[in-house]
Amino acid sequence: MKKISKKSTAPSSEGAVDLNFLGRVRSKIQDPFFWSDWLVVVAFVFVIAFFGAIAPAEFLTLWNLNNILVAASIPAIIAVGQTFTVLTAGIDLSVSSTMTFGAVTFGLAFTNGWPLWQCVLIGTIAGTFVGLLNGLIIAKRKINDFIVTLGMLSVASGAALVLSDGKPRQVISESLATLAIGDKANIPYLMMVAFVIVVVAHFVLFHTRFGTHVFAVGGDPESARAMGISVVKIKVAVYVISGALAGFAATLAISRIGSAEPAANTSILLNSVAAVVLGGVSLFGGRGTIFGPFIAALLLQSLSNGLTVIGVAAYYQYLSIGLVVILSAALVRTDK
């Protein structure tokens, strides 16, 4: 009996046990999932090589690569949060104004003379609170994530304007300035912070029960529920993560621009969604990585930096960055 089943259940191409190395490579390359995971790396290498060839003396300098790492740090953190919501087949459109809300609370605390670490904490808590509201409304009231977070985009930016009375708060701090422009071994501090968050997020997603359940809820919420996973809890948690990271990223933003600005920066949102899609996370949920969106954030900033460095006019930059996003998304989606 056993023998017969062995013979007939194993489809010939998947007899993984005794495939040689070359065969494995070939089956990997033919797997569309492999490409959705690795396309971003290929594109990143291509972009670096392209600008490196055109303007080696400008693009491939330590100074400039440092710039790219600095520029990518905040988008990378926001993209990590966005990855969690998208993995559950949701989306957080409120990230940009959540970050602004976090920045404004940070600014208020700072002008009131709170110590820096408390300002960072209050900004993060403010973001977490926005995320919690998003999550509770989406998961408990079962209202479409798109609508809820779109509404929250407006609510949080309104709250930021009300709290700040529409005025920017200057934040001049020695430690924040060091954070913003310092580096160790040519790696900017900002990127180190971002990278720690990326590694922790990767760990949570792939090495904890919670991470597995995020994939399960995103892949098939009904089956996940049938196995006793609380879809509500997971959904709330991913929006909390997204909000908390946006609130925390406010600290980095303040360190870079030296003030808590009350007006929301919508590029943050577009960048995070673009990075998640480029990074191979399925918008239908249930599939993706953390390193993909991270590389994608680097890719997008390299592109923007490279186009500026070689002097492409501003109008053409919008065009080319948008095209790259759509093109890569199209390439990744061929499997659906």
Added chain:
Amino acid sequence: MTTKPYAIECVNIKKAFGSVDALKGVSMFAKPGEVTAIIGDNGAGKSTLIKCISGVYNSDEGEIKINGEVVEFVNPEESRSFGIETVYQTLSLIEDLSIWQNLFLNREITKGFGPFKILNKSKMKEEATKMLKNLDVYIPSIKSRTRRLSGGQRQAVAICRAAGWGSSVVIMDEPTAALGVRETAKVEDLIKRMKAQGLAILLISHNFDQVLRLSDQIWVMRQGDVMAGLRSKDTSGDELVALITGAKSGKG
């Protein structure tokens, strides 16, 4: 035999949805180490009965006994804690998770403690291999995504998951409905092996040949009521059809 308690017994279960009486006092039982089939036309109340047993619905009246003891549960989680597992026709595996992840979904093995519990992947893979081997299910690699499996392989994994958790009753709702002839045969073999290991299996099926082939006990339902309880070896397809359509009355 008579002293050994039934794995599961339902006594006078009633369930109404508004003015519609879906179950009008159903009594039946299933013995360990046997396949117990429930058959009946569409709307006869099979699914409602199954859902009362698996905790999806709460019955209005009557009681459910497991191994002779009266139990009460209000949701599938609690039903599962009494050793009742269900293999659904559609809801089963998460396609983008690997086979071992699906086998351990929401029962992941972790190491470490407190908030720093991390997944013990090697242990789970090891155990997953054992779970499949235990029921002689052959899958090329437990690491591959479930998406890559055939329908029969998926059903086999889902059944292994149901059987592999120290459960005493496994409910299967049309386990071979979507499968081809060869895969159906494999799943049937699998059911026989589970039976040999002493599990009580509740089988819902429209396929009389399959029911007669696999089952030891058959309950025939019609219009929310049990029409007859028969030993499979004492009946025939014609008799079953007659009972289902009401051409023959099983009672009195």
Added chain:
Amino acid sequence: MKLNRFVKVALVAVASSSLLIAGTTTSTAATKKLKSIRVAAVVKGLDNPFFIGIKEGIEETALKYGVYANVQAAPGLNDDIGQANKLDSLAGQNYDCYIVIPISSNNLSQAIGKITKKKKTVINIDSPVDAASLKAAGGKITSFAGTDNFAAGKAGGEKMVAAIGAGKKIGLIAGLAGNVTSAARVDGFKAGAVGATFVGPVNADWDTTKALDAANAMITANKDLAGFFAANDQMAQGVGKAIKAAGLKIPVYGVDGIADALNEVKAGSITATISQYPYVMGQMGVEACIIAAQGGKVPAQTITPYYIIDSANITAALTNKSTRGYFPNQTPPGTYTNPYTKLIKKN
């Protein structure tokens, strides 16, 4: 044409990289040939004609003197960090001078600090960089050329009161909440309109449609409104439509002097626009850069002119065009002399 430019840029990049290898790294203590001067500019988002006017001023002035200019804009509205990234990317390149218009008063300070460390010149036009944050970042600005928005608003207030008489009610439409430029213009107008009472200001986010809605609401609530002031022309256009729809004949003033607004002044749907001269600002930026590169002394601060354009002088304003003509009212009427021009050595 743009492709040609791209190729040219690539060539320049290659050429300049070979220069770098040859050893000319830092710039310019001594007089530089005009042709070898390289200017980079980072302006605000190009979704506002005003900044396109500045961009035109920079590019055409560069062309006129034969210097190279690369004009970049913030990647999006309100993208303060993105704008800082742009300036950072340019700061590493071999430009002699950087022209900046910060989105907020602080966001470019750190990037400017990095440029100052490289001993390059920074010229600030239009919106000022905050002095305290600049100091904290170790940045230095060689020259600032911008408008006095308060004075522009004030002139408008004085003119309107002169036209409608004292003691009347005037509706105020402001830009984005918390925006410094908007606040200065509105406050200036209130200071100039002595004896008037005010409704608002209502924030219409620099947007024509929002201004139309806001003006409608204000007209409905206040039948006795005698005039409107909007903090920019795009909003004044919206107010003009609301006034027309309500069948009223009351004046509306805008600020900036963009092409559409000038046309509407001619058509009569906007009464006047307090015209500022973005083209001149761009021009001054490039000229200040050239003076610095030539080792000359650059004026530390220049207030660019404003001029009220109404039915009396609209025809002259419309014919006074830049080469590309996006901003028709290129330079102020009369005998305005730009203080930078005469300091440039022709070589």
